[in-house]
Amino acid sequence: MTWPDTTLARARDIIARYPEPRSAVMPLLYVAMRHDGRLTDEGMRQVAALTGMTAVQVESVASFYSMYKRHVGSHVVSVCTSISCHLLGGRDVLAAVSDATGVPAGETSADGSVTIESVECIGACGGAPAVQVDYELIEGVTPDKGAELCRWLMTAHPEVVHGDDLQTRFGGRRSFPAGPPDPVGAMGPYPAFGPLGTTGGEA
């Protein structure tokens, strides 16, 4: 099955942003994840056809980067355990999140709703410990709030997650004043960015 015309048009628009088609492989892998909900062989074949690469070349690129995921739930919960978060209890947050979901780090819940992962520095050290849901940031997360966040994700099944909303409900101290709320949020386990067609609707 190939991508619908609207997705193909978006892919061609992305390719046009670069001097060479191959440079579009990374954004197109996100488009493929948006289409399939995760990284698939078929998605990589589609990206290969669009960029003039072989499917194996695309897989070689995809496998280098941690955010292109073949096995992932509807939402990915990323708990930072790098040095600043480590010093301020990031591992306790990770343990609480795993306890609340019954999902060890690196795995996905049986119902497919969440993937839990321990990640390296996400640039939120002033608001440590920090967590991301579908790469939307929540800073100042306690173990209790992290557990509550995951229970909410697994029961509410939100179609779009808004970082500012999550921050208000489950977060604490931030690295710096955030400015006005961001109107868009994430739709799945890939970053929400307009040109990729991966942003969810208004809060």
Next chain:
Amino acid sequence: MTDRILTVRMEAHPTDSHTMARYEATGGYAALRKALAMKPEDIVAEVKASNLRGRGGAGFPTGVKWGFLAPTRPRYLVINADESEPGTFKDRQLLERDPHQLLEGIIISSFAIDAHHAFVFVRGEYPRSARRLQQAVEEARAAGYLGRGILGTGFDLDVTVHLGAGAYICGEETAALNSLEGRRGEPRIKPPFPAVAGLYAKPTIVNNVETIANIPWIVMNGGAAYNAIGPEGSRGTRLLSLSGHVANPGNYEIVMGMSWRDLIFGIGGGIPNGKALKCWIPGGASAPWFTPDLLDTPVTLDDIAKNGSMAGSGAVVVMDETTNVVAAAWSIVRFFSHESCGQCTPCREGTTWLQRILERILAGQGRPSDVDLLLDVCDNISPGLRWPPAQTTICPLGPSAVSPITSIMKHFRDEVVAMIPGAVTAGV
């Protein structure tokens, strides 16, 4: 005397500092108009005169780097917004809160080096930064600051916001270029340097976000005015990310030259919960650690180097007296092990060994020989264990994993040994 350049607008206008309307209302894009009336080589001369040094970690003089460009065309400008050094979150604030300041710097810099396509490599974990910057790009295009014939001149420029996908190594400039070319983010052997053969083998300048965000001010006020701010070797302001066991974590734009005591106990508000300071990392996870005997030394690039570490990416990570330094070193070593691209054996295997040895020490299963083994593995990654580090690898990632090990061995050897059953505490 100017003491802040980059964070003025976002503090004065917290609700809309990221918008074109606010940027223009506060003097934005005036520097671009001025620059477009200058000769490109005169802009490069002003940047050289400013003594602006790169804010990504290496601290290389920006104007000098621009001067290395090979004469061929096309040329490219790549902005490194792959901010991933543990402890660092300054570029995220610049991207989210004042993207037009960076964008104006990009347009001026591109004009100065005769580039007509610029790329901003934003790490994949910063989607809000990418969204804000993309919005700024679209606003600037609509206003005639980007595209063909910018502001009625003959200068054309496109800016592409490129999202990474979770790889610290792409902060290394040649890895970023490979990634932008649609390849695995593996560093290239240098030379050739990017200024000679960079993106698509064309002359390319790779600069950090904070570096380029300073360019509009330098063009407006002149290189000499910038060079009058701060101590020699650390001119201008510097955005430091303060985190860890400190009462007031956050980003602080400072003029360098203050003491570490003033930074950690003054600006940072000291150590919370009545605890004492044990040590701190002065410049990101790659940097050797400092201990309280250096509290009254100055925070400048050259003084930090003289004292055996580096200002790096400006990330200051503070640890209090309760910190298990072996666990802290393990967190950093694990980071580098996870982020090693795998090309070079000393880094790929060495960082993994270091991580596993520290894990068995933390589990109470360390062996008496582990202290020597840790240092031996480090010596194979970075021969001589000296600073600045030698390397057996293509890029500095491997040697970065050595810093936490040599730091705990130098300052806290007894604590390490005490965790190993049967090891004898070093008596003299």
